[in-house]
Amino acid sequence: ERGTDGDLKILFWQAVSTLNPYLSGGTKEVYSSSMVIEPLARYDEKGELAPWLVTEIPTVENGGVSKDMMSMTWKLKPDVKWSDGTPFTADDVVFTWKYCVAPDGGCAQKAQYEGVTSVEAVDPHTVKITFSEPKYYPYSAFVGAQSPVIQKKQFENCVGAKAPGCTSANFGPIGTGPFVVKDFKPNDVITYAANPNYRDPAKPAFATVTLKGGGDAASAARAVLETGEFDYGWNMQVEPEVLATMLKAGKGELVTAFGTQVERINLNWYNPDPKLGDKRSTKEAGPHPALKDPAVRRALSMAIDRNIIDEAGYGEAGRPTCNIVPGPEAYASTANDWCLTQDVEGANKLLDEAGWKKGGDGIRAKDGVRLSFLYSTSTNSVRQATQELVKDMWSQIGVDAELRNVSASVFFGGDPASPDTFQKFYADVEMYTNNFDGTDPEKYLAEWLCDKVPSPENGWQGQNIPRYCNPEYDKLVAELSKTADIEKRIELSKKANDMLTEEGAHIPLIYRGQVSSHSVSLDGVKMNAWDSELWNAADWSRKK
Amino acid sequence: MTDATITATPPVKAATPVRSAFGDIWHQFRAHRGGVAGLVIFVFILLAVVIGPYIHRVAPNAINIRDKNQWPSLAHPFGTDNLGKDMLAQVLAGGRISLAVGVTAMLLALFLGTLVGVLSGYFRRLDGPLMRITDLFLALPLLPLLLVILMLFRDTLRATFGPETGIFILIVFVIGITSWMHTARIVRGDVLAVKSQEFILAAKSSGMREFRIIIKHILPNVLSSIMVSATLGIASAIITESALSFLGLGFPSDFPTWGRLLFDGANFLQLTPSRVLWPGLAISLTVLSVNYMGDAIRDALDPRALKH
Amino acid sequence: MFTYTLRRLLFAIPTLLIISFVIFALLDLAPSDPTGDLPLTIPPEVREQIRASLGLDQPFAIRYLKWLQQFFINEPLNIFESLTGWQVGDGDRMRVLSWATRSPVVDLIVQRLPQTLWVVGLAYLFGVLIAIPIGVISAYKQYSIIDQIGTFLAMVGYSVPTFFTGVLLIVIFSSYLQWFPSVYDTNLRVTDFSTFIAQVKQMALPVAVLALYNAAQITRFVRASMLDNLHQDYVRTARAKGVKEKTVLLVHVLRNSLIPVVTVIALGVPTIFSGAIITEQIFRVNGLGQLLITAVQGADIPLVQTLTFIFAVLIVLFNLIADVLYGILDPRIRYD
Amino acid sequence: MLLSGNSMEASGGSVTPVLSVKNLSTSFRVNDEWRTVVRNISFDVAPRETVAIVGESGSGKSVTSLSIMRLLPKNSSRIEGEVFLNGRELLSLPEEQMRQVRGNEISMIFQEPMTSLNPIFPIGKQIAEALTVHKDISKADAKAEVVRLLEKVRIPNAKSRYDEYPHQFSGGMRQRVMIAMALASKPKLLIADEPTTALDVTIQGQILDLIKLLQEEEGMSVLFITHDMGVVAEVADRTIVMYRGDAVETGETGDIFHRGKHPYTRALLSAVPRLGSMGDRRLPLRFPIIDIKTGEQQPLADVTDTVAKGKTPILDVKDLTTRFDIHSGLFGRKSGAVHAVEKVSFNLFEGETLSLVGESGCGKSTTGRSVTRLITPTSGDVTLDGYEVMKLDQSTLRQMRRSIQMVFQDPFASLNPRMSVGSAVMEPFIEHSLGTKQQARDKAASLMEKVGLSADMMRRFPHEFSGGQRQRVAIARALMLDPKVIVADEAVSALDVSIKAQVCNLLLDLQQSLNLAFLFISHDMAVVERVSHRVAVMYLGEIVEIGPRAAVFENPQHPYTKKLMSAVPVPDPSRRRIKRNMSTDEIKSPIRPVNYVPPKREYREVSHGHVVQVG
Numbered sequence A: 001e002r003g004t005d006g007d008l009k010i011l012f013w014q015a016v017s018t019l020n021p022y023l024s025g026g027t028k029e030v031y032s033s034s035m036v037i038e039p040l041a042r043y044d045e046k047g048e049l050a051p052w053l054v055t056e057i058p059t060v061e062n063g064g065v066s067k068d069m070m071s072m073t074w075k076l077k078p079d080v081k082w083s084d085g086t087p088f089t090a091d092d093v094v095f096t097w098k099y100c101v102a103p104d105g106g107c108a109q110k111a112q113y114e115g116v117t118s119v120e121a122v123d124p125h126t127v128k129i130t131f132s133e134p135k136y137y138p139y140s141a142f143v144g145a146q147s148p149v150i151q152k153k154q155f156e157n158c159v160g161a162k163a164p165g166c167t168s169a170n171f172g173p174i175g176t177g178p179f180v181v182k183d184f185k186p187n188d189v190i191t192y193a194a195n196p197n198y199r200d201p202a203k204p205a206f207a208t209v210t211l212k213g214g215g216d217a218a219s220a221a222r223a224v225l226e227t228g229e230f231d232y233g234w235n236m237q238v239e240p241e242v243l244a245t246m247l248k249a250g251k252g253e254l255v256t257a258f259g260t261q262v263e264r265i266n267l268n269w270y271n272p273d274p275k276l277g278d279k280r281s282t283k284e285a286g287p288h289p290a291l292k293d294p295a296v297r298r299a300l301s302m303a304i305d306r307n308i309i310d311e312a313g314y315g316e317a318g319r320p321t322c323n324i325v326p327g328p329e330a331y332a333s334t335a336n337d338w339c340l341t342q343d344v345e346g347a348n349k350l351l352d353e354a355g356w357k358k359g360g361d362g363i364r365a366k367d368g369v370r371l372s373f374l375y376s377t378s379t380n381s382v383r384q385a386t387q388e389l390v391k392d393m394w395s396q397i398g399v400d401a402e403l404r405n406v407s408a409s410v411f412f413g414g415d416p417a418s419p420d421t422f423q424k425f426y427a428d429v430e431m432y433t434n435n436f437d438g439t440d441p442e443k444y445l446a447e448w449l450c451d452k453v454p455s456p457e458n459g460w461q462g463q464n465i466p467r468y469c470n471p472e473y474d475k476l477v478a479e480l481s482k483t484a485d486i487e488k489r490i491e492l493s494k495k496a497n498d499m500l501t502e503e504g505a506h507i508p509l510i511y512r513g514q515v516s517s518h519s520v521s522l523d524g525v526k527m528n529a530w531d532s533e534l535w536n537a538a539d540w541s542r543k544k
Numbered sequence B: 001m002t003d004a005t006i007t008a009t010p011p012v013k014a015a016t017p018v019r020s021a022f023g024d025i026w027h028q029f030r031a032h033r034g035g036v037a038g039l040v041i042f043v044f045i046l047l048a049v050v051i052g053p054y055i056h057r058v059a060p061n062a063i064n065i066r067d068k069n070q071w072p073s074l075a076h077p078f079g080t081d082n083l084g085k086d087m088l089a090q091v092l093a094g095g096r097i098s099l100a101v102g103v104t105a106m107l108l109a110l111f112l113g114t115l116v117g118v119l120s121g122y123f124r125r126l127d128g129p130l131m132r133i134t135d136l137f138l139a140l141p142l143l144p145l146l147l148v149i150l151m152l153f154r155d156t157l158r159a160t161f162g163p164e165t166g167i168f169i170l171i172v173f174v175i176g177i178t179s180w181m182h183t184a185r186i187v188r189g190d191v192l193a194v195k196s197q198e199f200i201l202a203a204k205s206s207g208m209r210e211f212r213i214i215i216k217h218i219l220p221n222v223l224s225s226i227m228v229s230a231t232l233g234i235a236s237a238i239i240t241e242s243a244l245s246f247l248g249l250g251f252p253s254d255f256p257t258w259g260r261l262l263f264d265g266a267n268f269l270q271l272t273p274s275r276v277l278w279p280g281l282a283i284s285l286t287v288l289s290v291n292y293m294g295d296a297i298r299d300a301l302d303p304r305a306l307k308h
Numbered sequence C: 001m002f003t004y005t006l007r008r009l010l011f012a013i014p015t016l017l018i019i020s021f022v023i024f025a026l027l028d029l030a031p032s033d034p035t036g037d038l039p040l041t042i043p044p045e046v047r048e049q050i051r052a053s054l055g056l057d058q059p060f061a062i063r064y065l066k067w068l069q070q071f072f073i074n075e076p077l078n079i080f081e082s083l084t085g086w087q088v089g090d091g092d093r094m095r096v097l098s099w100a101t102r103s104p105v106v107d108l109i110v111q112r113l114p115q116t117l118w119v120v121g122l123a124y125l126f127g128v129l130i131a132i133p134i135g136v137i138s139a140y141k142q143y144s145i146i147d148q149i150g151t152f153l154a155m156v157g158y159s160v161p162t163f164f165t166g167v168l169l170i171v172i173f174s175s176y177l178q179w180f181p182s183v184y185d186t187n188l189r190v191t192d193f194s195t196f197i198a199q200v201k202q203m204a205l206p207v208a209v210l211a212l213y214n215a216a217q218i219t220r221f222v223r224a225s226m227l228d229n230l231h232q233d234y235v236r237t238a239r240a241k242g243v244k245e246k247t248v249l250l251v252h253v254l255r256n257s258l259i260p261v262v263t264v265i266a267l268g269v270p271t272i273f274s275g276a277i278i279t280e281q282i283f284r285v286n287g288l289g290q291l292l293i294t295a296v297q298g299a300d301i302p303l304v305q306t307l308t309f310i311f312a313v314l315i316v317l318f319n320l321i322a323d324v325l326y327g328i329l330d331p332r333i334r335y336d
Numbered sequence D: 001m002l003l004s005g006n007s008m009e010a011s012g013g014s015v016t017p018v019l020s021v022k023n024l025s026t027s028f029r030v031n032d033e034w035r036t037v038v039r040n041i042s043f044d045v046a047p048r049e050t051v052a053i054v055g056e057s058g059s060g061k062s063v064t065s066l067s068i069m070r071l072l073p074k075n076s077s078r079i080e081g082e083v084f085l086n087g088r089e090l091l092s093l094p095e096e097q098m099r100q101v102r103g104n105e106i107s108m109i110f111q112e113p114m115t116s117l118n119p120i121f122p123i124g125k126q127i128a129e130a131l132t133v134h135k136d137i138s139k140a141d142a143k144a145e146v147v148r149l150l151e152k153v154r155i156p157n158a159k160s161r162y163d164e165y166p167h168q169f170s171g172g173m174r175q176r177v178m179i180a181m182a183l184a185s186k187p188k189l190l191i192a193d194e195p196t197t198a199l200d201v202t203i204q205g206q207i208l209d210l211i212k213l214l215q216e217e218e219g220m221s222v223l224f225i226t227h228d229m230g231v232v233a234e235v236a237d238r239t240i241v242m243y244r245g246d247a248v249e250t251g252e253t254g255d256i257f258h259r260g261k262h263p264y265t266r267a268l269l270s271a272v273p274r275l276g277s278m279g280d281r282r283l284p285l286r287f288p289i290i291d292i293k294t295g296e297q298q299p300l301a302d303v304t305d306t307v308a309k310g311k312t313p314i315l316d317v318k319d320l321t322t323r324f325d326i327h328s329g330l331f332g333r334k335s336g337a338v339h340a341v342e343k344v345s346f347n348l349f350e351g352e353t354l355s356l357v358g359e360s361g362c363g364k365s366t367t368g369r370s371v372t373r374l375i376t377p378t379s380g381d382v383t384l385d386g387y388e389v390m391k392l393d394q395s396t397l398r399q400m401r402r403s404i405q406m407v408f409q410d411p412f413a414s415l416n417p418r419m420s421v422g423s424a425v426m427e428p429f430i431e432h433s434l435g436t437k438q439q440a441r442d443k444a445a446s447l448m449e450k451v452g453l454s455a456d457m458m459r460r461f462p463h464e465f466s467g468g469q470r471q472r473v474a475i476a477r478a479l480m481l482d483p484k485v486i487v488a489d490e491a492v493s494a495l496d497v498s499i500k501a502q503v504c505n506l507l508l509d510l511q512q513s514l515n516l517a518f519l520f521i522s523h524d525m526a527v528v529e530r531v532s533h534r535v536a537v538m539y540l541g542e543i544v545e546i547g548p549r550a551a552v553f554e555n556p557q558h559p560y561t562k563k564l565m566s567a568v569p570v571p572d573p574s575r576r577r578i579k580r581n582m583s584t585d586e587i588k589s590p591i592r593p594v595n596y597v598p599p600k601r602e603y604r605e606v607s608h609g610h611v612v613q614v615g
């Protein structure tokens, strides 16, 4: 029954800055707004598409997607109401698209609408989307927590450059979801109340929700697992043994879901020698003196014991992996499983054969090139621990590493003036996590194309961070983008994935899951890695 | 002629052998129980971190994941951390860096602070500009400042001095230039008060150069605040160093320091309390011992102080 | 003294302008970027558009002048309007907007001020109130047991960082004893006795952590300065008058010892407004300190710039107050 | 002998004494060993009685008085013996009860008024505190009473100076503040440690009268420590003579004066200079030195004329004016000024001693400081040894200061408390690189001995000295540089007669050998008469009379000079308890409103070089 279970207390250790996901692409903003505004369709906990504000998922089979893959049509549920009582119509959907693509708006989710040339309201309950070219995987606009529908009435005057000024709308969007925003303190706390006009009269069970932000992961875990002050804690990125101690208090439990995140080490294919000045890590710098050798790249991967890294830093929240596309399950390749077991001997042998000889200091060298790498990553205790472990493992094959960590805001900040960004890659190897939205890896795999190599010309904005360039691979990806058949897509994806790992563009380490915690008294949590973790908050209830 | 009669030597035993001024202070210092205890502890810590690694021959970076999160044992007297690194070895190795950074950075900050404080307190003309600069430094947001410094200087320093020394210089410099302002203002206040006393006038009247007046008359009289700044400075330098490493400005993560050991250990408080106990104790003991030494020096230089 | 104060106040204007410029330049130079926090899945072109929408594509000087105008003209006018209800001009002014939240920076600050003042301010007040008597007693009974304990606690309190004491207190008082909450509820309104108790409870831990730290520092200065003055001849005179020992200490010696103490305290007051970053983080007080740190990490330049500038104003102001106090405390110090 | 019955009674022991000291010994811990500085002293003070303690400088007079008050630093001193106040043993009294005694039953005037006053409280408040601590008295009443007291001790403009701070007062005024503070609570016993050293004879007389009056009205007893035998003769019923920590002689003042037995007593008394003993000698005269053991006087060497007239004066002061602004009100507006020095002109030749005498607070010290530019004067010209003092830059100013040295009126305040006196004395020598460190040490040691201190005291710190010893340290420091001019501000006021004689002789010797010039600021007319070539009399910031010593002393013209001469106490116990009745005249103040224009002064030449202000 709606509103009978009192207050639901959620803890996000990164605070929420706004409730308009179009103005801030951060995960926390997307999640927290997902309780209020909803997309037309969502991914469920298995990564399958589920109709949400529509009656069914359009496919070619049911005629929702045109045969040429140039357009699709969504049929809206007829009885959905905004929380202010007004009906939810196709106009709102069209407006949402206009809102995001308006010039000067700085919409963070523009990528979701890529290739969309028009969105039309065929009738109040039918929306037609037209694409500029055939879209073989069309489920992006209005699908998933990143592109929810906002109310036209509320945002009508907030389009384009005016968007940031609409503070009250951004802080309290009117939605169709189970909750409405009662009070929002940016970067601090959000108070929601049950939506009186929610389409399911029995839901939500909770009358109010308090979403508190701030602090750090360990103390957030403590507040859920040990002191029991909170019902749900997001993203428990804490050393596994610490979590285990907290779990002993018996107040809460952990939930994990695996999406597409992979912690990897990128190998720099270009030379990052500081002596090269501005040329370093660019094409002009030439290939990396040591990493250009495939034997070295492979040996570096073989020497790593991913199980130990997993055990020390991730526990439940990670699995060793050799893939860059680790999920959905069907996409996960098993072709490179050789790397799952550490093989120091093999690696040593490989290097010996390749002519890398150990010097007096135990470090291998060849032709004056020492196997000593600057290994950088962003600052984060798990990453630093991993760095140390990897350094230790590499030392067993005569490879030295100088560790460096850079504040995340700088590392990922992309300031072209900073030498420390991950795009500039002024290091030999660097480590971080990346993933892709939704379940389809096409766009993701396109990041390793030759023309995506970051360079001064493109303002270091390319996404091919390892500077991997292989025409074969480019061809493969081009083929993928023209393939509609799912089975075929999977096959091509696996092939591309295997190529990247085999060639040593990077060393995949850990398939990272999302771990969250909830109190034992909370019922209905279905951990979802493909959409918002709070996607089914309407179904949550207090255990009786 | 007259001396012999009226001024026969006073009834004082022509006493104690002549000592140098420094010897005098040392003598006073030795009489100060707390100071001696502080010195002994400080020297002990110093010896421990310098010689210790040669006795406890476990590499601080040696990872042994099988032995992780252990309580103190014979093999690992201080226990191990979550990667199975030996805590004793880490505390010893961390001490080298923390002490070096703490002491040098403190000295740099103290030097800058005292210099600015004395100059602006003593010379009216410098007061305005110097204090406004102090205001500016106080107002600068620390993190962006650090990031900028890091961006501008790290690679040059790394190239010239190598990764470790380069970072060391950078850290000391960063801590030094961002923590002198308190000392400067405190010293300035004291100098303002001291300089209005008559013995400064007397020194001037005997034609002393200004800088000699500052060194011989002003500084000894503002010493106690400086001493306090020094002790507090060591503590904050050690802690600040650990904060820097979270900005990626500190030493690489495989270089343990006390501050970082404490920070990393904080989450393991319930699991392996010894992980935080030792670095915490080391920092506190260092600071306490420096504090007592400071007290002793202060007392030794204050002829009226209660000698202990 | 009056003319001195006036002169300093006038001089503060160019000083602050320079400071604001330096801060702005520094923030501009700093290698962090407002899009750095966004997930890597957001493609570069979109990032570029977001930057443009924030005005980052404009030249430095324009952005600075814009900020000046927004901060010194638009915001004061806005405050004026909301206070008086009058409308000046068309009322459609660009205010200083935070990039991360897109909300007027001033509103954010106003929202954060109460908890910061309550927690950090109160901790500071407690710190001072504890520190002065302890410092006085420590100096008076130098090397007594009380002094030794005081010294020990102060040094440990200062040398053990708040990120550790905070966690320790949470583990003891929130996890094991369950006396106090570990998360600060900023929504709590004190309306009756039970909410008051709740408020006290949630403030207890952060205030304790901070007060210990503040007190530790101030005590040391009080003690050292008291020791310098305790043996002066005028103290003997006061005793010869038959003045009570308490008065001798608190009036004669303490007043003479106040200059370094006043300096430390005055330097500390602005930091109340800049919040206590770590403690606020640990207990999720989400005051100005947390606001600042999130802003810095998110490269939210307008917010950082405005906060630091307000902080600078306070620094300049409190240092001026300290200087004026010197003159009052020690009549021999003259500035004109 | 008028009231001597009173003292007869007291010493006869039929009345219980107010204060009774028995076998008092005091030691200090110096360098980890205990050094006894007062040994087995016993004496009584009867009601209404005045007992004087006289003795060599550093003989333990101040320590005795501080021991009685239990005001010595606890950790570095040890007091043995017994002290009874009205039958109550003080040394074993609990601290709280002792506090009730202090300032209430016994109050004390400290020797060094500058350091004994709290620098950051207005003097009015400090005096009022003495009232409010022990009595229930309203703030307004206390203030009124303080103003009354200030007027009694002859502070001009008492009401407006209530809120001023010690550093704004002249040496003598501070001393009077101390006196007012001690008298405020109308104690049963007053311990006065050199209460009049910084006062000119006229005010000194008035203060002594005030004390006498209180003795009669309130039945106060007085323990009076002084070097001025004239004052002793005038006020003391009985006298104790101290010498190196021992009380060597105790008795009726008359007895001591006429029939002193101990050689030191005799030496002391025969060295006392008497005003008018110079006759018509033009040049200064050395003091006779008496050997303590034999009591014999050594022959006096005559001094030669050292004054090099005809040459240009080494110091030439023209129209020197120094004013201190007075700010008042909330905004600190200037409401007036202390015209401390007003159009003062004089010159000083090599080898000459010019004495500056005048009422306390009339601007003597300010004049001395202005000519060395330690205070920046408001206007005027000063030429010193060829330097245009007012126009010098920092580095030449520093060189100039080699030529002129200063002995400050308040020796304790002018010594760095954290510097051993040895370093303090050596410092100027080293600073001006006049020689090696060893040379500096040797010279300092010899100067220390010359001023009657021992060389091994050089390692001690200022607070370990007696008032007179510190003063001698200051003199030694001034002599280190062999300057051409020395401004000696009350340089010998805290010395007992014998050492005063020795130091004055030293100064004369130096004048003989080095042709030194002295600007000698002093209240002690007898010393002034002996050492000076010329005398200038200051009054309210102006020089009212200047001329050769003999002319001014024998033929004073200005009314103030006349008054001054007549007020000099005479060391004759038979004149005891004669009232002067001078304290009724109005006190003049140098404080002027903002727009005050000083009147044009005219001068008349009485005889050659003897000039007097008229109108």
Ligand SMILES: Nc1ncnc2c1ncn2[C@@H]1O[C@H](COP(=O)(O)OP(=O)(O)OP(=O)(O)O)[C@@H](O)[C@H]1O
Pocket (backbone or CB within 6 Å): D028, D029, D030, D037, D055, D056, D057, D058, D059, D060, D061, D062, D063, D064, D111, D463, D464, D465, D466, D467, D468, D469, D494, D496
């Ligand atoms: N705090 C101290 N520590 C060590 N010695 C001291 C201390 N105070 C005084 N003395 C010594 O004790 C002796 C007596 O000093 P006291 O002040 O009583 O002399 P005094 O008789 O008052 O001399 P004066 O007339 O010069 O003031 C002196 O030799 C002095 O050096």
Ligand SMILES: Nc1ncnc2c1ncn2[C@@H]1O[C@H](COP(=O)(O)OP(=O)(O)OP(=O)(O)O)[C@@H](O)[C@H]1O
Pocket (backbone or CB within 6 Å): D167, D168, D169, D170, D171, D172, D173, D198, D199, D200, D324, D325, D338, D339, D340, D359, D360, D361, D362, D363, D364, D365, D366, D367, D409, D590
């Ligand atoms: N720093 C100052 N600020 C204000 N007034 C001052 C200051 N110094 C001295 N005076 C005033 O100037 C006048 C002259 O003082 P000065 O010290 O020259 O007197 P003096 O002749 O030396 O007296 P004494 O014989 O008592 O030492 C006094 O009224 C004094 O109050």
Ligand SMILES: [Mg+2]
Pocket (backbone or CB within 6 Å): D061, D062, D063, D111, D193, D466, D467, D468
């Ligand atoms: Mg004395």
Ligand SMILES: [Mg+2]
Pocket (backbone or CB within 6 Å): D170, D171, D172, D364, D365, D366, D409, D489
């Ligand atoms: Mg004087």
